[in-house]
Amino acid sequence: MNDDSRVGQVGESWNDTFATRAMNMPPDPVHMETYDEYPSKFSPLFFVVIALTVLSAVGSFASYKSGNTTWWLVLLVVTLLLLFALRRFPKPDDLKDIAYENGLLIPAIVIDTQPLTLLALADMRGQEDVDLVWGCLKLPVKQLPHHTIAIDEKVPCVSMFGMPGNGYWSIFQPRPVAWGYDDPALVKKVTESLTVDDVDDVDEWAVLRELKDAMKGAPNNKVIYFDAAFQQTDKP
Template identity: 35%
Template sequence: MSNADEHPYRGEEINGSSASIAPGVSPEFFHAYRHESSLRFLIKSAVVVLGIGAIAVVGGNSLRGVGGWAAGVGGYASMIVGGLLVLLGLLLAFFAVGFWSLMAHAFKNGLLTPAVVVSQEPTALAVLAEMGNGGRTYHGVRRLVVPDLPVHGDHLGTRVPCSSTFQPGEAVDRWAWFTPTPISHGTARPAAIEECFRRLGEEPFRRLESLVRLGLVPPDEKQVILLDENYQVLERLKKPD
């Protein structure tokens, strides 16, 4: 990502910087729900907690009508616990809405990045991203394990366009970390995915495939191999806490 260099597919600003090439994809909610585990977890958790909370409130209110001090105390306790669960469920629903909003923004305005399948069990991608934040050029390679890979399949060497967002660190001229998401986790529309391939072009994928052949792929998801403008290794960045 950069702060200058106009591009016809430039994204809107994220974390003070805008992508030089953005996917411009509007994700489909139900498709993303099926393939993005974090979104699915938040929504399911919100529904379950709200349901239990509502049952506890209704059950407690019914228990109060039975009569007697024990039923009354139990009823009030159930209603209090149920009310707290309803509040927790609403908070989880708020987080789910916020996560979906951030995800949709990233699919439209993140940095369009190339990835290739490097493992089938589990399915893992090697992802190459520009990590410079003004001034010197940096590149980063990281491994991304995905539960599934819709549209593309998981054959070794399969090319996959991703949308990446970036996390700042202590260095002022580069990002400390990047988080890629396959475009196919947000949409299954062939036209949208083909447009991402067109915007990226052949060269980024060829460069990444060359780095994969050289073994420049982290063994796990906890590090990024940082490269200079000539794709020479500078250091291995650890995943921020």
């Protein structure tokens, strides 16, 4: 059994960022493979590095054939470095593992049962010295194990963020915790960890309920931004 003692605590650093609250435990691989609905794919950067590797290898071979020893050696070294970089790239399933273990814990609720749809919420700030901007996203899902399929059911999620700029993240990708862990007690524990007791903290479940009506006409899988007063904004 995985150790869940660090659930909700600060996560490990990944890609020079870290989640202020994370699962801090690896997902169940068979369960994750069964339920995670995001397609497995490499990062776009992986394919850029492949293209550069091919170009470098072709250039090295052409330089060798032409007798240009200097460029042949330089491009050969570059090719070898790029090949090394390719070997270091995480595989698609490794990226999913990282998302569950080190992604930020965020809240979501069920807003429709036919089809089953979640509304997820995330603080889109990438740094502390900018104004609060909420990101909301409607996520259709096919299955939701360890949950009651009912309107307003609380669904804790993990999320990775992307496309930073001007102090904000532009996108986030929520994954229900129940997709990655075959343990209903753990799902309940994570839900409770997202429920604040300090009156000075923001009740994110309440924010979701506040924004539910505003998100009724929003398209699926598109982040809609709101300011601290729950008014829609173009940020980031």
